[in-house]
Amino acid sequence: xxxxxxxxxxxxxxxxxxxxxxxxxxxxxxxxxxxxxxxxxxxxxxxxxxxxxxxxxxxxxxxxxxxxxxxxxxxxxxxxxxxxxxxxxxxxxxxxxxxxxxxxxxxxxxxxxxxxxxxxxxxxxxxxxxxxxxxxxxxxxxxxxxxxxxxxxxxxxxxxxxxxxxxxxxxxxxxxxxxxxxxxxxxxxxxxxxxxxxxxxxxxxxxxxxxxxxxxxxxxxxxxxxxxxxxxxxxxxxxxxxxxxxxxxxxxxxxxxxxxxxxxxxxxxxxxxxxxxxxxxxxxxxxxxxxxxxxxxxxxxxxxxxxxxxxxxxxxxxxxxxxxxx
Numbered sequence: 001x002x003x004x005x006x007x008x009x010x011x012x013x014x015x016x017x018x019x020x021x022x023x024x025x026x027x028x029x030x031x032x033x034x035x036x037x038x039x040x041x042x043x044x045x046x047x048x049x050x051x052x053x054x055x056x057x058x059x060x061x062x063x064x065x066x067x068x069x070x071x072x073x074x075x076x077x078x079x080x081x082x083x084x085x086x087x088x089x090x091x092x093x094x095x096x097x098x099x100x101x102x103x104x105x106x107x108x109x110x111x112x113x114x115x116x117x118x119x120x121x122x123x124x125x126x127x128x129x130x131x132x133x134x135x136x137x138x139x140x141x142x143x144x145x146x147x148x149x150x151x152x153x154x155x156x157x158x159x160x161x162x163x164x165x166x167x168x169x170x171x172x173x174x175x176x177x178x179x180x181x182x183x184x185x186x187x188x189x190x191x192x193x194x195x196x197x198x199x200x201x202x203x204x205x206x207x208x209x210x211x212x213x214x215x216x217x218x219x220x221x222x223x224x225x226x227x228x229x230x231x232x233x234x235x236x237x238x239x240x241x242x243x244x245x246x247x248x249x250x251x252x253x254x255x256x257x258x259x260x261x262x263x264x265x266x267x268x269x270x271x272x273x274x275x276x277x278x279x280x281x282x283x284x285x286x287x288x289x290x291x292x293x294x295x296x297x298x299x300x301x302x303x304x305x306x307x308x309x310x311x312x313x314x315x316x317x318x319x320x321x322x323x324x325x326x
Contacts, residue, residue: 010038039138042256238312257286
């Protein structure tokens with residue numbers, strides 16, 4: 001079994017912890033942490049933790065020539081196959097200033113890419129095997145058009161690959177309007193509203209929009225709702241899954257962990273309820289740790305058993321107070 005991730009715009013996540021943030025003042029950091037990141041890299045890291053060598057995990061995409069060390073170290077430590085195409089320049093750094101209950105994000109510019117680099121990525125995505133799953137996630141670097149994700153999905157589907165898509169903005173809009181659609185997609189509420197073209201006032205409208213998106217031909221639509229859990233719409237019906245927040249780790253990458261859980265469950269041939277349990281448990285388990293990591297498999301499986309699953313129609317008719325959270 002092979003699971004691949006495609007990250008065209010990875011990032012080094014640098015988290016700086018402060019007592020408080022005062023504009024214009026000099027600050028002394030309590031701690032600094034750097035993690036190789038980017039949505040697909042986070043997904044690959046969580047998949048490697050889950051399978052523990054029982055599946056081949058490949059990280060593909062683009063990586064800056066000037067600062068690949070953090071990524072190479074992550075891939076080596078977790079046994080992830082490094083299929084990243086090196087391009088001139090630096091992979092971007094995302095700085096997160098964490099002070100009290102607030103986080104301030106400063107995203108630095110990174111490398112630009114061109115058609116030749118993208119063509120090399122596509123060449124490395126050839127010949128998927130039966131049951132293989134490819135996750136295409138994250139934003140696009142400068143130089144690549146908004147249609148890039150749609151083109152990647154079309155190429156992968158033409159080869160028989162199963163594709164999970166997690167992106168946003170124009171790349172997501174182009175992919176959802178294309179003739180070749182992904183097998184699964186995971187928008188959050190805001191991204192679903194963008195697709196619908198109007199605000200979604202509550203659970204009933206969220207469910208209707210998700211089912212409308214699935215009716216276009218996408219096998220699985222998962223809408224992440226933050227503390228309100230997630231909505232899973234598939235051929236077997238529609239379910240709402242929720243698990244109370246556990247642990248006190250960073251929520252950065254929890255959505256990517258959910259995507260990893262979904263991709264792993266699809267690769268393992270699980271049905272809708274188990275996909276919902278696994279995706280939800282991955283996201284909750286990630287909260288117990290910093291960086292793109294999962295705890296031991298037994299701990300994640302214990303969380304899976306605690307996930308509350310109800311029919312989506314019941315959730316829409318009688319939502320919990322947090323159900324409409326983003």
